[in-house]
Amino acid sequence: MPRETGVPTGTLIMMVLQVLRNGPLHGYAIAQRIHTLSNDELRVEEGSLYPAMQKLLMQGWVKAEWTISETGRKVREYRLSPAGRKQLETEVNEYERMSAAVRAVLAGAQ
Amino acid sequence: MIWRRLLYLLRRRRIERELAEEMAAHREMMGAPQDFGNSTRLHEEAGDVWGWRWLDEIGQDLRHGMRVFRRTPTFTLTVVAVLTLGLGLNLGLVQILNAALLKTDDLRDPGTLVRLRQIGRHMSSSGVSYPVTQFIKEHNDVLSSVFVVHMVRAGWGNNTSEQIPAAFVSSNFFRELGAGAVQGRVLHEGETSPVVVLSHEFWRSRLGSDAAIVGSTVRFNGKSATVAGVASAGFYGPRADRVHMWIPIEQVEHFYPGSRLKTEWANPNVNMYARLKPGVSAAAAEAALRTPMAEARKLHPKEVDEDPWLSVSTGDRNFRGDKEDREVNTIVALITGLCLLVLAVACANLTSLMVAHISARMKEFQMRAALGAGRGRVVRQILTECVLLVAAGTIGGWYAGFVVANWILAQTDAPFGLSPVPDWRLTLAIFLFGLVALVGVGLLPAWRALSNRLVAGRTTRNFTQRILVGVQVLGSCVLLLIAGMTAKKLQSLASADLGFSMNHIAVMEVSLSQYGLQADAAAAYWRAVRDAVAGNGRVSGVALTTLAPMGNSLATTDYNDAPGLKVTTMTVDADFHGLLQIPILTGRKFEAADTRESAIIISRRLAETMYGTLDVLGRSFPKSGDGPRATIVGVAADARLIKVVATDTAESYSPMGPKDLSNAILLARVDSADATVLRRAAQSVSPAIAPAVRWMKDDFDKKLLAPRMTIAGAGFMGGLALILTCIGISGLVSYTVSLRTKEIGIRLALGAEKNSVLWLVLRGLIWPVSIGAVVGAFAATFGLARPLSGQPLFLDPGDPLTVTLSLAVLAASGMIAGSLPALRALAIDPSSALRQE
Numbered sequence: 001m002p003r004e005t006g007v008p009t010g011t012l013i014m015m016v017l018q019v020l021r022n023g024p025l026h027g028y029a030i031a032q033r034i035h036t037l038s039n040d041e042l043r044v045e046e047g048s049l050y051p052a053m054q055k056l057l058m059q060g061w062v063k064a065e066w067t068i069s070e071t072g073r074k075v076r077e078y079r080l081s082p083a084g085r086k087q088l089e090t091e092v093n094e095y096e097r098m099s100a101a102v103r104a105v106l107a108g109a110q
Numbered sequence: 111m112i113w114r115r116l117l118y119l120l121r122r123r124r125i126e127r128e129l130a131e132e133m134a135a136h137r138e139m140m141g142a143p144q145d146f147g148n149s150t151r152l153h154e155e156a157g158d159v160w161g162w163r164w165l166d167e168i169g170q171d172l173r174h175g176m177r178v179f180r181r182t183p184t185f186t187l188t189v190v191a192v193l194t195l196g197l198g199l200n201l202g203l204v205q206i207l208n209a210a211l212l213k214t215d216d217l218r219d220p221g222t223l224v225r226l227r228q229i230g231r232h233m234s235s236s237g238v239s240y241p242v243t244q245f246i247k248e249h250n251d252v253l254s255s256v257f258v259v260h261m262v263r264a265g266w267g268n269n270t271s272e273q274i275p276a277a278f279v280s281s282n283f284f285r286e287l288g289a290g291a292v293q294g295r296v297l298h299e300g301e302t303s304p305v306v307v308l309s310h311e312f313w314r315s316r317l318g319s320d321a322a323i324v325g326s327t328v329r330f331n332g333k334s335a336t337v338a339g340v341a342s343a344g345f346y347g348p349r350a351d352r353v354h355m356w357i358p359i360e361q362v363e364h365f366y367p368g369s370r371l372k373t374e375w376a377n378p379n380v381n382m383y384a385r386l387k388p389g390v391s392a393a394a395a396e397a398a399l400r401t402p403m404a405e406a407r408k409l410h411p412k413e414v415d416e417d418p419w420l421s422v423s424t425g426d427r428n429f430r431g432d433k434e435d436r437e438v439n440t441i442v443a444l445i446t447g448l449c450l451l452v453l454a455v456a457c458a459n460l461t462s463l464m465v466a467h468i469s470a471r472m473k474e475f476q477m478r479a480a481l482g483a484g485r486g487r488v489v490r491q492i493l494t495e496c497v498l499l500v501a502a503g504t505i506g507g508w509y510a511g512f513v514v515a516n517w518i519l520a521q522t523d524a525p526f527g528l529s530p531v532p533d534w535r536l537t538l539a540i541f542l543f544g545l546v547a548l549v550g551v552g553l554l555p556a557w558r559a560l561s562n563r564l565v566a567g568r569t570t571r572n573f574t575q576r577i578l579v580g581v582q583v584l585g586s587c588v589l590l591l592i593a594g595m596t597a598k599k600l601q602s603l604a605s606a607d608l609g610f611s612m613n614h615i616a617v618m619e620v621s622l623s624q625y626g627l628q629a630d631a632a633a634a635y636w637r638a639v640r641d642a643v644a645g646n647g648r649v650s651g652v653a654l655t656t657l658a659p660m661g662n663s664l665a666t667t668d669y670n671d672a673p674g675l676k677v678t679t680m681t682v683d684a685d686f687h688g689l690l691q692i693p694i695l696t697g698r699k700f701e702a703a704d705t706r707e708s709a710i711i712i713s714r715r716l717a718e719t720m721y722g723t724l725d726v727l728g729r730s731f732p733k734s735g736d737g738p739r740a741t742i743v744g745v746a747a748d749a750r751l752i753k754v755v756a757t758d759t760a761e762s763y764s765p766m767g768p769k770d771l772s773n774a775i776l777l778a779r780v781d782s783a784d785a786t787v788l789r790r791a792a793q794s795v796s797p798a799i800a801p802a803v804r805w806m807k808d809d810f811d812k813k814l815l816a817p818r819m820t821i822a823g824a825g826f827m828g829g830l831a832l833i834l835t836c837i838g839i840s841g842l843v844s845y846t847v848s849l850r851t852k853e854i855g856i857r858l859a860l861g862a863e864k865n866s867v868l869w870l871v872l873r874g875l876i877w878p879v880s881i882g883a884v885v886g887a888f889a890a891t892f893g894l895a896r897p898l899s900g901q902p903l904f905l906d907p908g909d910p911l912t913v914t915l916s917l918a919v920l921a922a923s924g925m926i927a928g929s930l931p932a933l934r935a936l937a938i939d940p941s942s943a944l945r946q947e
Contacts, residue, residue, distance in 0.1 A: 027132055028139040046146055050133065050156035058114055058160055066128075073139070076132045 007034070007042050012052050014095060015042075017080060017088040020062065026075035027053060053078065061087050118160045129156055167487070171494040178471070178495065185467050186499070188837060189460060189548075193503020195830050196456030197540045198510025200449040201532045203823070205515045207442055208533065218288030220425030222386045223348065224395065227423075228378040230415025235378035238420065239413075240359075240371055242406055243382045246420070249402040252395040253384040257283045259347060260359060260371065260380040262624065264331035265800055273802060274312070276330060276355040277347065278362050278371075278380075284341070286385060287348060294324035294339025301358040304335035304365070310343040312354035330355065331800065333365045348383055348425065367798075368626020375406075375413035377623060377773075382420075396422040445823075448589065452827050455585035457547050459834045459841075462578040464548060466845045468492070492553060500544040507544075508537050518819065575842050580878035582838045586831035587886025587920055592894070593828030594912040596821040600814070609749030610659070610690040612806040616785035617658045618643075618776040618792065620801035627799075632771040635796060642791040643778055649787070651779040653685040654766060658775045659751040660809035667762075671733040672720040675760045678752055683766045687711075687746060689777055697727045697744030704765040710740040713748050716760035731762070740764070754813045777806070832920065836927035839875060844931040846871055854935050855943020864936050871932040879924050887913055 007015065019025065019033045030053075031044040056062045061084030069075045080088070118125060130153060137146045146152075157163075179186040226246075228238040238246075240258065247256040257280035266274045284296035284307075296307055306328065308317070317323055327334050335357070347353055359380075362369045371380070386395055399420045407414040423429045475488050515530035622632045636654060644652050657680055667677045680686075684700040687693075695714060710731050717726050720733050730739040746763065753759050766774070778788055785803045792801050847854070850870075857867055891913065 026135070028136045031136075046133070046136065047152050047155065050129065050152055051159050054129070054156045054159035058118070059111060060114060064128075073135060074131075075135055076128065 007044055007048065011095065012044065012048060013056065014088065014091040016049075016052060016056065017061065017084055017091065020078055020080040020084070021088065024065075024067075024077040024079040026069065026077050028075075030078070056084070059083075059087070115160055115162075119162060119165075122162075126153070126157060129153060167490070168494065171491050172498070174491060175495040175498055179498070182467065185463060189463055189499050190502045190506060192456050192459055192463070192834060192837070193500065193544055194506030194510050196453055196459075196834070197503060197507030197544060199514055199827065199830060200453055201507055201511030201536055201540055202514025202518070202530075203445055203449055204536060205511060205530065205532045206518050207445060208536070222388075223286075223425035224384050224386055224392055224422045225348070225425075225429035226382040226384060226399075226420040228382075228415075229419050229421055231417045237378040237380050238382040239375050239378045240380050241373060241375045241410075242378070242403075242414065243380060245406050245409075246382075246399060246402050249405065250399060252387055252390045252398045254387045255282060255286055256280070256382065256384045257286050258359060258380040258382050259283070260362075261353070262331075262621070263802060264365070265329075266354075267329050274330075274354045275352050276306075276357060277353045278359040279347075279356050281358050281360065283347075283356065286383070287345075289345045290342050291339035292342050293321055294337065296339055296341060297356065297358055301360060304333070304361050305338040305358065306330065306335045307338050307356045308340045309346065309354050309356075310341055311346075313340045314343075316354075330357070331365045332798070335361075335364070348429070362624075363626075366624040366626070369624050370626055370628060371624060374623060375410045386424075392422040392424050396420065448592065448824070448827055451585045451589055452831055455582045455589075455831045455834050458578040458581040458585070459838045460548060462575050462838050462841050462845075465575060465578075466841055466848075469845075470848070489553060493549060496545060496548040500541060500548055503544055504537065504541040507540060508532055511537075575845060576874060576878045579835075579838050579842050579875070580882040582831075582835040583879050583882025583920065583924070584886040584889070586828065586835040587883050587916065588890045588894075589824070589828040589831040590916040590920055591887065591890035591913060593821070593824040594916045595909065596824045598909060598912055600818060600821045608751075608754065609747055610692045610751065612660065612690070612810060614779050614781060615690070615806040616778050616780045616788055616803055617661070617806055617809070618778070618788045618801045618803045619658065620792070620799060622772045622774075622799070625799055628772050629768050632774070633768055635799075636771050636774055636776070638795045639776065639792045642795050643776065643788055646787055646791055648782045649778050649780055651685065651689045653689040653777045654683040654771075654774045655686055655777060656681040656766070656770050656773050656775065657752065658777070658806070658809070659690065659749075660754075660806050660813060661752065661775075669720065669732050672716060672760065674758060675716065675719055676753075676756070676758050677716060678759055678761045680751065680761060680763045681706075681766050681770050682763050686763070686777070689779060690749070692749045693747045695745045695747055696724060697742070699744065700763075700765040704743070706764045706767055707738060707740060709743045709765055711744040711746050711763040712742055713746050713761040715748050716762060717742075717745050719760065754810070776801075832923055835920075836923050839879070839924050839927040840931055842875065843871060843928045844934075846874055847931055847935040851935075851938060851943050854938055855940040858936075858938065858943075859940035867936060868932055871935050872928055875924070875928050879921075883917055883920060887917060 015034050016030055019030055019037065025033060027049060031046070031049055034042055034044050053062070053064075056078070057064060061081055062078040063081055064076050064078050066074060067077050130149075133146075133149055133153065137149065140146060226238055228235050228242065238258075240260070243256060243258050247253070258278075260278040261275065262278065263273045263275050266272050279297070281297050281299045281301055284290070285298070290296060291307070292310060293313070294307075297305070308323070313319060313323065323337050324339055326337055328337055329335075341356070347356075357365065359372070362371050371377075384395075386392070390398075396419070399422070403414075403418040403420060407416070407418050478488055478491075479485070511532040512530055515532065519530050622628075622635060627635055640652055640654075643649050657678075667679050669675070669677060682700070684702065684704075687699050694711070697711070700709065700711070712720075712726070712731060714724060717724050720731075721729065724745055726742050726745060729742050731742050732739065746761065749761060750756075750759060751761060776788070776792075780787060785805055789801055789803045792799065854867055854870070857870070
């Protein structure tokens, strides 16, 4: 059984924005998608997901609307807004810069 | 983002419902719903992202606070009442002081605006004679402009019985003061036809804001003039004078044919104002103007007094001279001191109320802390309640201040334009003051409770309570004593023998020089009027003088030979003493042959002070000096003719000469309720001249107004402080009872005597009350003796009767206030008391 870990701090917003890039998703699906894409490595806690979604709504990076899912359930889907798209770009750039820096430190220390 | 957050606040209910539904759906979709966690907590945490949690908490605090207020209505109402009365009284008084004495910001550039008063060796005047003002205007290099104001009263419209106040002013008056018009125009230089400018107040209240008034013809003193305009609202001139109308001084002859106002060098009867040139100080101007004044004296040695000079006072001190400034400062200091005392009593009172209230709720706070509330949350609860209380108290205090100020303005001849509406800055200041005081006293015990030091706190708090009661007793003791002293003073004034009789005396005043009647013409006028008046069956005596007793004008002289005395100098005719029933103790009344240079009558006090004896007939007055001296022909009994309250006055009387008649005032004893018989008699002699008639008694009542107001104010303050103190004492006793309910119950159950239980409860009061009272009595008697015994109240601080009475009132009220809750303690049912924690 693969070891499940929480999402590294500061990356949840970025990952949520990223999985929404290919189209609108509801909350449960967002958590699931992150879980699968990370090869079952990352699990998004509901306790962090919903505050994060409220924050995205507040910042205007996503829009929410109610629809009916494939399974016939009434769900609330989040759609990436143009501002969110821009934010995603910023966050990804920032993250890559950071992780490159961390890798460089690790490589130098060997 | 901010507006999205605000939008959230508006649509909150819907958004929260959606979040709940969404989470429910999520939970159902999960394979193991129990892993979802506590949905209420998740829901709240998600909602917190929007940052409105503090608002919810304030809402909770407010709701809880209101619940507390409803549960303890006595506490709530008492605190609000204390704040309302304590703050309101102060606010009202400060508003009046501020508006009447200290405020100058309505004037344009008040620091360079000055008022000039003509002073000479023999007389000092608040005015300057018009020719002197014009001479100074032409012959100085320190003033950039000069303007004058000459106040008159005369009939308005066709009915001359409605007298309105008006002012003849220089045509640059409005420009120099920076005032404009709301209708038409103000005055400007070179007015050729008779015009008037109306005050906004008169236009509004008397003429119903009729815009068509501009350009129409009105009548003043029976003469017609065109209305040029209406001055802007709130403009009343440099001293906020009571004026309804301004007229160019060039046209004084139109309204008063033959007026010599503009040519008479001898009468300093116009108010002179000027603008200082840039960089010139008032003192420098005063020094520089001595030269042209000396030249004026050289040109007109008979009319201009010796050693003439002009005193200069600036607008930023409300044109007060040094002496007036000192008097005003005394009044301000006195009232401020009393206000602060009331405030201190109120604060001490609030503190003890708050301490008792908070300690009663200790359990609640400890419970909250035990349930996990942070200190901050409990502190915020107290803060919220304090803000609510102080806000209610400030609103009440603002209104009470308005009522007090309005009452004072309604009682006095206050200048127009003073607003009774408390200044918003003052209101804000008292709100903050109340808040700081209340929060300070509320937080300390709560903080202590949360540190779980309740047991240690108990004794200290009781000690604090006692000190607070002591402070309150002290403050109200001082205030009560002052109230008692003013009451005694007023009573002695009202019943005092002023030394003359003013019953049925009417005063008829007319400025003959305004009508151009001088010397012979004036003498002829008065002879005729006198005969006409004396011919009336209802008139039983007539006399002439230049200063009306009980009037507002006053001429005093200080003599080196009579130190400490202000000698009122009266110019009177032979019938004056007889009419006013002032006995001549030795010597005689004036006779027709007496002149100012030959004869003088002095009062008993003046004789005793200056010569040490009443045997002064035939001696020269004054005793020494190189000026002109007259022979004393009589000594009159003392009579407080003009300054009713003062204790440092004496009188001298000079006979009236022909020159004095143009300024004469007629006094008559009229056996009728209607004094206008005098005016009818005068107008039968000369219909064009309209004199003003009033009763001397009314003037006397006006003089008593200031002392009456003072006693009302002091009495109100004293009463207020007494009530506050009683609340404080009763609070302390209730608090003691509540702390010792169990002990009292046990004592009663074991058969203690009621008296000993009563003693147990009241014992704590003895020291604070007696120390407070003794210190207060000492402070009032000795600390206030100097400021109170002089201007303006002339109180007698050391009076034993007043001290005893005030202390008795205080002791009696304190006893009653303390006994009520103490008696309640006796009614405690031992069995229920024992169950109390």
